[in-house]
Amino acid sequence: MAKNLVIVESPSKSKTIEKYLGSDYKVVSSKGHIRDLSTTGKYGLGVDIDNGFIPNYVPIKGKSGVIKELKKDVKESDMVYLASDPDREGEAIAWHLKDALGIKDKNYKRVLFNEITKDKVVEAINNPTVIDENLVHSQETRRILDRIIGFRLSKLLQSKIGAKSAGRVQSVALKLIVDREREIMAFTPEEYWSITAKFLEFDAEIFKYKDNDIELKCKDDADKVLEELGTDYIVESIDKKKKNKKSKPPFITSTLQQEASTKLGFSAKKTMSLAQKLYEGVDLGEETVGLISYMRTDSTRLSDDFVKPAMVYIKENYGEEYVGYVKTAKKSDNVQDAHEAIRPTSIFREPNKIKQYLSNDEFKLYSMIYKRALASLMSDASVNQTVVILNNNDYKFKTTGQLLIFDGYLKVYKDYETSEDKILPEFNSLDVLEARELLPEQHFTTPPARYTEAKLIKEMEELGIGRPSTYAKTIDTIKERDYVELVEKKFKPTDMGIETTDKLQEFFGDLINVEYTREMENDLDLIADGKLVWNEVLASFYKLFEPRVKEAFLDMEKKAPTETGEACPNCGSTLVVRNGRYGEFVACSNYPTCKYVKKDEPLVVEIMDCPVCDGKIVEKTTRKGKTFYGCNNYPTCKFALWDKPTGEICPECGKVLVEKNGKIKCSECSYEK
Numbered sequence: 025m026a027k028n029l030v031i032v033e034s035p036s037k038s039k040t041i042e043k044y045l046g047s048d049y050k051v052v053s054s055k056g057h058i059r060d061l062s063t064t065g066k067y068g069l070g071v072d073i074d075n076g077f078i079p080n081y082v083p084i085k086g087k088s089g090v091i092k093e094l095k096k097d098v099k100e101s102d103m104v105y106l107a108s109d110p111d112r113e114g115e116a117i118a119w120h121l122k123d124a125l126g127i128k129d130k131n132y133k134r135v136l137f138n139e140i141t142k143d144k145v146v147e148a149i150n151n152p153t154v155i156d157e158n159l160v161h162s163q164e165t166r167r168i169l170d171r172i173i174g175f176r177l178s179k180l181l182q183s184k185i186g187a188k189s190a191g192r193v194q195s196v197a198l199k200l201i202v203d204r205e206r207e208i209m210a211f212t213p214e215e216y217w218s219i220t221a222k223f224l225e226f227d228a229e230i231f232k233y234k235d236n237d238i239e240l241k242c243k244d245d246a247d248k249v250l251e252e253l254g255t256d257y258i259v260e261s262i263d264k265k266k267k268n269k270k271s272k273p274p275f276i277t278s279t280l281q282q283e284a285s286t287k288l289g290f291s292a293k294k295t296m297s298l299a300q301k302l303y304e305g306v307d308l309g310e311e312t313v314g315l316i317s318y319m320r321t322d323s324t325r326l327s328d329d330f331v332k333p334a335m336v337y338i339k340e341n342y343g344e345e346y347v348g349y350v351k352t353a354k355k356s357d358n359v360q361d362a363h364e365a366i367r368p369t370s371i372f373r374e375p376n377k378i379k380q381y382l383s384n385d386e387f388k389l390y391s392m393i394y395k396r397a398l399a400s401l402m403s404d405a406s407v408n409q410t411v412v413i414l415n416n417n418d419y420k421f422k423t424t425g426q427l428l429i430f431d432g433y434l435k436v437y438k439d440y441e442t443s444e445d446k447i448l449p450e451f452n453s454l455d456v457l458e459a460r461e462l463l464p465e466q467h468f469t470t471p472p473a474r475y476t477e478a479k480l481i482k483e484m485e486e487l488g489i490g491r492p493s494t495y496a497k498t499i500d501t502i503k504e505r506d507y508v509e510l511v512e513k514k515f516k517p518t519d520m521g522i523e524t525t526d527k528l529q530e531f532f533g534d535l536i537n538v539e540y541t542r543e544m545e546n547d548l549d550l551i552a553d554g555k556l557v558w559n560e561v562l563a564s565f566y567k568l569f570e571p572r573v574k575e576a577f578l579d580m581e582k583k584a585p586t587e588t589g590e591a592c593p594n595c596g597s598t599l600v601v602r603n604g605r606y607g608e609f610v611a612c613s614n615y616p617t618c619k620y621v622k623k624d625e626p627l628v629v630e631i632m633d634c635p636v637c638d639g640k641i642v643e644k645t646t647r648k649g650k651t652f653y654g655c656n657n658y659p660t661c662k663f664a665l666w667d668k669p670t671g672e673i674c675p676e677c678g679k680v681l682v683e684k685n686g687k688i689k690c691s692e693c694s695y696e697k
Contacts, residue, residue: 040305140314277492
């Protein structure tokens with residue numbers, strides 16, 4: 025019987041750690057959270073609103089057996105080490121374990137495993153601490169806030185417009201997407217022209233007239249310049265500079281998610297799942313070891329334990345000239361420096377040496393983490409940059425060249441960051457050149473781009489919305505709720521997403537916004553620092569929030585259900601589409617007098633008359649789940665479209681108008697409404 029019990033969150037982590045600690049320690053797993061708020065009490069919140077916001081916790085469904093086994097293990101042990109993850113959520117899990125398992129103060133210690141390697145695990149066990157009550161209160165406040173906002177607003181929206189849910193961070197992230205879509209819809213393209221002088225070995229772009237920037241707003245402007253240009257281009261200036269290019273700091277949670285999205289094509293959820301496995305431990309044959317440090321962090325700090333051997337490694341493998349310095353990003357107000365950056369646990373575990381033990385995706389992510397941390401400690405890359413200005417009758421043309429003269433950190437990071445050479449010929453001042461061709465081109469300004477997952481995470485981070493550990497879950501939620509759809513890997517709000525945002529802004533605009541959400545994150549940080557009292561923060565919020573909810577229940581207009589055009593077979597009333605716990609269904613509009621529900625038939629909503637036959641265009645789904653629009657007389661009529669028809673006909677060619685990229689266009693010709 026082991027005298028010491030170690031409780032971690034993950035079963036896979038428990039196996040790794042038990043090998044490090046030996047027979048005096050038994051390592052078991054809580055498998056994550058064991059308790060959560062109940063759904064009893066006022067509004068089903070599981071919180072005693074009227075008596076200091078005291079939470080009522082109950083075992084999570086399916087965890088009663090886990091709790092029973094853990095209690096048995098605790099009873100058989102002299103000392104319990106609570107080793108849940110080293111963040112606020114992990115601190116709260118440790119407190120729940122202590123409380124639910126009845127562990128006395130004298131019989132427990134809190135340990136933090138920032139990396140799962142033998143040295144660090146043993147070091148953590150030998151340097152235990154106690155549960156930080158302030159961190160627990162901060163996480164508890166976050167959970168109660170999310171429960172109050174989620175339950176109250178979700179019930180409101182479900183009853184009024186049929187939306188599925190709302191949330192403190194989720195609804196603000198959705199608002200960013202909706203606001204961006206409205207910017208795109210309101211955008212008016214503006215015409216502009218460029219003029220390029222094409223020479224044998226390079227191109228030069230017009231950019232000034234005398235000392236003033238030049239704007240060519242239409243063809244007449246471009247034609248006027250072309251008339252005034254001569255054949256001679258005189259080399260007016262040659263500016264050669266050596267420029268250093270610095271590597272980026274090592275990854276934090278948000279930058280890892282962004283880079284994995286853009287460079288590897290991974291979703292935030294997938295990235296965090298892979299990173300969790302790399303952190304918890306991988307069987308390398310002779311040993312099982314965590315390959316990276318803890319992956320939920322917003323600090324770019326690197327420990328000396330990593331930096332010193334990494335510097336030696338760089339010198340021995342690449343040379344003295346590649347040894348750099350420690351890079352740090354500018355520290356923002358909302359950064360918590362509890363953990364260092366995401367890095368390999370050993371610089372000597374080179375990706376290619378352990379590739380055979382990793383899945384393809386694990387290898388890709390580990391390689392990127394490894395190389396980013398290594399590159400951050402390497403010297404700057406250097407380029408020679410040349411800018412040449414050509415003068416033609418006081419019109420100035422510019423060309424730029426770049427030559428990499430020292431690769432520095434790009435020696436290891438070139439796969440993720442390009443530095444292409446653009447070589448110019450040799451120039452002498454006052455040389456007279458003649459262009460082969462003058463190319464005027466028409467352009468139009470473009471609207472701001474929709475958010476990719478990486479761009480949305482970056483925006484949330486910069487605005488101070490949520491925390492690194494919440495980004496993946498937030499994005500996953502708005503996708504699952506059908507508030508957004510992915511169009512060319514970018515988020516486009518659905519009609520329900522837009523309506524949900526509009527209703528929330530109408531009644532809760534001063535609470536569901538970037539500023540208030542950021543302030544709440546700051547308050548949670550102050551609770552964690554012991555500078556604010558947790559239930560006083562909740563009381564202040566609730567005093568403002570709850571009256572608004574009650575007003576919204578009274579004043580928000582209830583959306584009429586969509587009619588299907590069919591009559592109820594029982595009473596003759598119109599059948600309508602309703603939202604239930606398991607999604608949409610068709611039922612009688614005369615409910616509760618008539619309780620007819622249409623069963624076992626897929627919901628079909630007719631969009632318009634088929635332009636080919638006497639059928640109807642309806643929404644359909646391919647075997648792979650992709651939506652398209654086709655005739656209900658298929659296979660007799662095979663008319664189909666990928667874009668949703670508007671029900672209108674093109675005035676120019678008579679074909680169907682469709683919604684495409686936020687605009688109404690003809691499905692055949694170039695007409696745009």
